[in-house]
Amino acid sequence: MKIINARLRHRSELFTLSINQGVWSHIEQQSSYIHDASATVDAQGKLLSLPFVEPHIHLDAALTAGEPNWNMSGTLFEGIQRWSERKPMLSAEDIRQRALKTLDLLVENGIQFVRTHADVSDPSLVGLKTLCDIRDEVKGKITLQVVAFPQEGLLSFPNGVALMEEALEYGADVVGGIPHFEFTRELGEQSMKLVIELAQKYNRLVDVHCDETDDPNSRFLEVLAYEALNSGLGSRVTASHTTAMGSYDNAYCSRLFKLLKKSEINFISCPTESIHLQGRFDSYPKRRGLTRVKELNEAGMNVCFGQDSINDPWYSLGNGKLLRTLDFGLHICHMMGRNDFDTALDLITRNSAKTMNLRDDYAIEVGKPAHFILLDGEDDYTVLRNQSDVLMSVHQGNVLMKKKAVEITEKHFLV
Ligand code: 17E
Numbered sequence: 001m002k003i004i005n006a007r008l009r010h011r012s013e014l015f016t017l018s019i020n021q022g023v024w025s026h027i028e029q030q031s032s033y034i035h036d037a038s039a040t041v042d043a044q045g046k047l048l049s050l051p052f053v054e055p056h057i058h059l060d061a062a063l064t065a066g067e068p069n070w071n072m073s074g075t076l077f078e079g080i081q082r083w084s085e086r087k088p089m090l091s092a093e094d095i096r097q098r099a100l101k102t103l104d105l106l107v108e109n110g111i112q113f114v115r116t117h118a119d120v121s122d123p124s125l126v127g128l129k130t131l132c133d134i135r136d137e138v139k140g141k142i143t144l145q146v147v148a149f150p151q152e153g154l155l156s157f158p159n160g161v162a163l164m165e166e167a168l169e170y171g172a173d174v175v176g177g178i179p180h181f182e183f184t185r186e187l188g189e190q191s192m193k194l195v196i197e198l199a200q201k202y203n204r205l206v207d208v209h210c211d212e213t214d215d216p217n218s219r220f221l222e223v224l225a226y227e228a229l230n231s232g233l234g235s236r237v238t239a240s241h242t243t244a245m246g247s248y249d250n251a252y253c254s255r256l257f258k259l260l261k262k263s264e265i266n267f268i269s270c271p272t273e274s275i276h277l278q279g280r281f282d283s284y285p286k287r288r289g290l291t292r293v294k295e296l297n298e299a300g301m302n303v304c305f306g307q308d309s310i311n312d313p314w315y316s317l318g319n320g321k322l323l324r325t326l327d328f329g330l331h332i333c334h335m336m337g338r339n340d341f342d343t344a345l346d347l348i349t350r351n352s353a354k355t356m357n358l359r360d361d362y363a364i365e366v367g368k369p370a371h372f373i374l375l376d377g378e379d380d381y382t383v384l385r386n387q388s389d390v391l392m393s394v395h396q397g398n399v400l401m402k403k404k405a406v407e408i409t410e411k412h413f414l415v
């Protein structure tokens with residue numbers, strides 16, 4: 001496959017890029033716009049970017065909003081309750097159908113790498129098993145990581161630890177946790193130590209729903225970061241949400257940040273979800289309920305954005321468009337300076353790839369697997385302003401999706 005007249009991020013020149021056997025084989029700067037009948041795709045000056053990455057979504061719960069009951073208060077806790085009412089109705093077929101439909105939506109929007117949570121507060125583990133099976137089936141098209149997520153507590157749900165171990169033995173990629181939902185502070189702390197121990201025992205990554213509350217006394221992040229540091233797991237560990245940090249005072253945060261930086265853990269914020277679920281116990285002034293994305297980023301830590309929900313008991317909207325999530329995040333976190341726009345796309349690409357520990361699988365460089373998307377705009381700023389469409393998505397040289405606007409010569413299909 002040969003692509004001509006493509007722009008790359010932060011470069012004003014046009015490029016020709018070639019793919020051979022699913023790998024980038026040639027990348028060359030052009031001196032001017034070219035016409036070349038042998039090219040597979042004429043990018044017409046549009047931006048060719050690394051694919052979007054969805055680092056935090058719940059595919060097992062996707063497309064279940066209102067089943068059997070709607071979340072009327074809009075709180076996280078009512079969401080957990082409504083989901084527990086839906087759980088007895090789960091079957092492998094039900095999950096498979098909704099998860100595949102949601103993955104299609106993500107692919108349509110340029111996402112090729114996905115980390116999904118799967119609720120393991122369920123003696124049948126049907127969600128976890130079905131999502132692991134789907135992960136193995138879609139390999140080569142989408143990279144899926146499955147988190148064993150103990151929605152109702154690792155230590156507070158009956159047999160929580162045994163279910164987690166069963167999930168890890170089945171093949172979950174990532175150990176999850178939810179310390180702010182455990183019955184007591186002590187159990188929350190203990191659960192963080194356990195999560196790290198299990199990750200070491202099974203050689204897995206860690207991604208904890210951590211301090212997803214406006215309660216400024218919810219301080220499990222420091223325990224998680226310390227355990228990540230102490231165990232040496234470091235950047236294999238991720239703290240999702242950490243919304244309580246939006247309510248911590250600056251004196252505590254200045255101390256906390258030193259530990260966070262040293263620990264090298266990653267952060268995921270889900271701006272649409274948190275602006276909706278948090279602040280629900282406030283009247284006015286009303287907190288935004290997001291973690292300190294701007295400050296973590298400026299302090300040199302790795303932060304990225306995820307969607308969290310697609311039409312589920314926690315959030316009844318959601319459309320697969322990460323550029324929408326990013327737009328919310330930039331507004332809510334006050335990341336609207338001209339310089340912020342230069343790195344904004346990293347929050348849904350490079351930074352998320354780092355969080356998922358994708359490493360060598362994610363680069364536009366000769367010799368690396370050829371994954372890319374083509375965006376309907378010539379540079380980062382235009383793409384952000386317009387929330388541009390994804391015109392084409394290619395994974396390992398295979399076309400996952402293309403919009404009518406992109407002409408591909410027949411030759412491509414022979415590559
Ligand atoms: N479960 C949870 O604990 N928090 C969330 N934001 C979602 C599910 C979506």
Ligand code: FE2
Nearest residue numbers: 056058209308
């Ligand atoms: Fe979540």
